[in-house]
Amino acid sequence: MIDPIVRLSDITLSLRSAAGLVNILRGVSLEVNRGQHMAVVGPSGSGKSSLLAITAGLERPSSGRVEIAGQDLSALNEDSLAQFRGRYVGIVFQSFHLVPTMTAQENVALPLELAGEAGALERASEALATVGLGARTGHLPTELSGGEQQRVALARALIARPPLLLADEPTGNLDGKTGEGIVDMMFGAAEEAGATLVMVTHNDELAQRCARTVVMDDGNLRDGIS
Secondary structure, eight states: OOOOSEEEEEEEEEEEETTEEEEEEEEEEEEEOTTOEEEEEOOTTSSHHHHHHHHHTSSOOSEEEEEETTEEGGGSOHHHHHHHHHHHEEEEOTTOOOOTTSOHHHHHHHHHHHTTOTTHHHHHHHHHHHTTOTTOTTOOGGGSOHHHHHHHHHHHHHTTOOSEEEEESTTTTSOHHHHHHHHHHHHHHHHHHTOEEEEEOSOHHHHHTSSEEEEEETTEEEEOOO
8 A cells, every 4th residue: 555755635725815815725635655756837826836835834724634754734833843844854945045144054954953963064064065065065155156055955955864855946046057957966866865856847847857747727736747
């Protein structure tokens, strides 16, 4: 029997705006198997990033059930959820989300330090070396190029070797060649760790590298071409 690492059951998300209630996700159900690489595609505003945020536990759904690695996220308070996310979920954002006052090494070490693990800085240096930034550990984000910042973000997402890696338009702020290098690193790291990769993208070529594609359309989800 297959045990999916992601199980979303009848997820809705409704947020209030100046114009009234906006239905962002409309009864979405999804299962993602362990080790699978899946792309989430669809037009802007269709709910892709919201789906990823709910999967990561960064956003609570209005209704429905979110299970990651068998854990019902609704059963966790914010502190427990943060600890769970640090152990099980790595996230790579389009806009990097690095702490501007921290060096590359400190940014990468942050998940381990929040989890109270020893040797965080040393492990961060090793992680940066694996993405080709072994000589840039002491640099602040403003001293790094966009591609280098995204490699720092990737090293941070992978340092705890989480079984689930989520990426939201990871190449959106990068030129083609730099973005291709980041993608190669991401797929390679996921393969090496046996991690599940779920990636939001507008890039058809990138989506085709995944074994499965799902399509978001106006808050609804359907399977694409696998």
